[in-house]
Amino acid sequence: MTQKAATNPVKTCTKCGQVKPLDMFYKDAGSPDKKAYWCKDCMAKRQKELKEAEEKKKAASNDVAKQESLILTIDFANYPDLLKWLAESAEKDFRSTEMQLLYWLKIEKDQKEYANGKHN
Numbered sequence: 001m002t003q004k005a006a007t008n009p010v011k012t013c014t015k016c017g018q019v020k021p022l023d024m025f026y027k028d029a030g031s032p033d034k035k036a037y038w039c040k041d042c043m044a045k046r047q048k049e050l051k052e053a054e055e056k057k058k059a060a061s062n063d064v065a066k067q068e069s070l071i072l073t074i075d076f077a078n079y080p081d082l083l084k085w086l087a088e089s090a091e092k093d094f095r096s097t098e099m100q101l102l103y104w105l106k107i108e109k110d111q112k113e114y115a116n117g118k119h120n
Contacts, residue, residue: 011035015042074101 009022015038025035026043036043076083083097090100 013037013039013042015039015046 010019011022011025011033012019013025018039020039022035024039024041026040027034028036031037038046086100086104087097089104090097093100093103095103
């Protein structure tokens, strides 16, 4: 809630509870007083936490990807129509045949995860 001092309007940060001058809050068109609910210090701290969490998640994901590296050889000799379709599809999407196959495998995985409620 915004409080008015004689010439220096102030506001209480809903995160840290400190009363600070309005210039310590970012603009927020959606709030009643057009200022963010959290002060700039709390916002910066939260952004840093989010960035560190994202970097940690990305590093963990990279570790898993390295552990799950797989070399796969697919023989399409028994499936010439499938290979032809894959090549045509790849050409339309400007991908190599190999990348198109990986793309379709990822789509299938994502759809199964979504169906099982494991989507983010």
